[in-house]
Amino acid sequence: MATVDQCREALNQLAARLAENAGAGGRLDFDRTLACQVPDLGAAFHGRLEDGKIVDLTDGDDPKAKIKLIIASDDLLELVAGRLDAGKAFASGRLKIKASVMDLLKLRKLL
Template identity: 60%
Template sequence: MASVDECRQALDELARRLEANANAGALVNLDRTLACRITDLGTAFHGRLSNGRLLGLEDGDDPKAKIALSTTSDDLIALIQGRLDLPRALANRRVSISASPFDLLKLRKLL
């Protein structure tokens, strides 16, 4: 099981990668609050997806987040490191994403 700090570092890495691809992400008109819930650690992070960027990443949950991702700490790290395929993880219920159908389509373009 990964630690809270390792999960935070992985999400920071994701934010850096999205920032590096911000030009491509700007084509995706998505401005939504995001919560990432780590089920095995009982913790969460929240921020905002805006124009292909992950902004204002902070500790704690946002129960009103428009997009919520739930997974274990190890699966979160594997996803961000590219060792776990998101569609396969969703199909195997290792990851769940709660969002509107339109937001899911836009997210797919970002990832």
């Protein structure tokens, strides 16, 4: 099982990668609150997606977040490292995403 610090670092790496993807694809009008729950650690993180970039990432949950990710700590590290495909993780239930259908479609462009 990964640690909370490793998960925090992985989310920061994901934020950097999303920023690169958003920059490469031009402006993406996608501003939403985001929360990531890591149930096996009892931890959560939240921030905002702003133009396809994660900003203001901090510890703690945001129950009002428009997009909620639920993923185990080890799976989070594998996903960010590129060893776990987001689509396959979602289809198999290893990654759960609670969001509107339109937000899911926009999020898919980023990942």
